[in-house]
Amino acid sequence: MAHDADLAAQQQRWERETLDPTLSKMPERQDTFITQSSVPINRLYTPLDVPEQDYLRDLGFPGEYPFTRGIHATGQRGKLWTMRMFAGFGTAEETNARYKYLLEQGNMGLSVAFDLATLMGYDTDQPEALGEFGKCGVAISSLKDMELLFDGIPLGDVSTSMTINSPAAIIWAFYIAAAEKQGVPMAKLRGTLQNDILKEYIAQKEFIFPPEPSMRLVVDTIEFGTKYMPLWNTISISGYHIREAGSTAVQELAFTLADGLEYVRWGVKRGLNVDEFAPRLSFFFNVHNDFFEEIAKLRAARRIWARELRETFGAKDPRSWLMRFHCQTAGVSLTAQQPENNLIRVAIQALAAVLGGTQSLHTNSMDEALALPSEHAVTLALRTQQIIAHETGVVNTIDPLGGSYFVEALTDQTEKAVYDYFRRIDQLGGVLPAIEAGFLQTEIADASYRHQLEMDSKQRVVVGVNEYDNAEPVGIPILAMDPNGYERQCARLAQLRLERDNDKVGQALDALRQACAGTENVMPYLLDAARAYATLGEIVEVMRKEFGIYREPIHI
Helix, strand or coil, X not given: CHHHHHHHHHHHHHHHHHHHHHHHHCCXXXXXXXXXXXXXXXXXXXXXXXXCCCHHHHHCCXXXXXXXXXXCCCCCCCCCCEXXXXXXXXXXXXXXXXXXXXXXXCCCEEEEEECHHHHCCCCCCCHHHCCCCCCCCECCCCHHHHHHHXXXXXXXXXXXXXXXXXXXXXXXXXXXXXXXXXXXXHHHCXXXXXXXXXXXXXXHCCCCCCHHHHHHHHHHHHHHHHHHCCCEECEEEECHHHXXXXXXXXXXXXXXXXXXXXXXXXXXXXXXXXXXXXXHEEEEEEECCCHHXXXXXXXXXXXXXXXXXXXXXXXXXXXXXXXXXXXXXXXXXXXXXXXXXXXXHHXXXXXXXXXXXXXXXXXXXCCCCCCCCCHHHHHHHHHHHHHHHHHCCCCCCCCCCCCCHHHHHHHHHHHHHHHHHXXXXXXXCCHHHXXXXXXXXXXXXXXXXXXXXXXXXXXXXXXXXCXXXXXXXXXXXXXXXXXXXXXXXXXXXXXXXXXXXXXXHHHHHHHHHHXXXXXXXXXXXXXXXXXXXXXXXXXXXXXXXXXXXXXXXXXX
């Protein structure tokens, strides 16, 4: 305490003798400095800003509780993060070619983007899917498409992430069945299923079924993966889309962690041992432009998750306390104006993800505000990661920003704000009641509106948009997809329905209907339907009839 008093006195002296004369000659550029999330930033940080921090309690050593400094004892020195580029467009054949190209360029893992029809559970040739084929990802309507998507790619040798939620269990069944066709048993498959339905209700809105049956499907996948697929991450609890919808960094972290803890509650309620399934839960975060805020967010995330799993849920296996996460640079930060500037934004964001201790990373391409990424743009995005890994030296020591007064204070501040949100969510009765009340959605909408006002007033500068703009035309190449892809996809579906054993399909769908009406785990029945070449739309229609569909309440 005496030391703190001496330091406080010295800081007051510095302000009086050094700072004030400087300010009188050279005033600061503005009255208030804020983070990307509009949190005020002090002029200077000293030990006085982290007075109660205890190193062993709050930071610890890498690879040890509470994992603030990272989940691995060697950081990136032992093994680099997985460079996992998100890709998908048009037909399965086109995306297959992109995957092979990325693997040749040094991509370490595959990550599947699905088109909107697939995300919403429709076959490409259904009327509801018209106009959406292949635009935001690849079209996958059956096991046949999944086989083509991974043709020539040994699924026993790669890890695959799949960004899909409402029909996640079905797409997972297609993937498992495709691996079986290659002779790879499900127990040897490595990868991640996003499967995070709660954030769909909160932010992305790609839901089909009501919350209760949707949560049942998530727990079914957790239970099935725990029993039969020990190398698979059954959920990637996603803050990414919450941030893309306009949330602050604190809201992204608070709502994502609240969702994750809700999945744990449902798993325990099913009768699963938390130490059996928690080690296979993973997370997915957005990394935006505010360099230090993003690093603090990721450090706070690990500490909060470790504490909650150990103290709230009584997990005893240290692997249950680990938060493993993938990061993606912020799509919402990309601009159509001066798109080459996006290369710089992405490099800064990727560096923050690495310094924050990510296990896996996707870097967005410079042209994604205009179209799906071209081969040239996606190569530059991958090279960004490779340069950070091999040329910057930032991987040579673990958590190099640990101990920074600013970073530690911001980490503590972020953690406190997250727990404030936890309390507000608990007061509403939990995550599902908070969603039904529109609380989480309104918080995001308000933050997004506030951010736009800051841009409009130029309190927040976006280079090339509200400052330093010019009228030069965009001159970068744009990806061109196969113009006949839609017709070929529809023809393939028609041929599949003619050639398959339709009696077997009908039997599999009837068995699935009965399972949905009861309480059995639906995964074995989804696998049987997938193996019989039932289509995504056919399977989802069975489930719609049993589960119903969700209409979001209107909140005023």
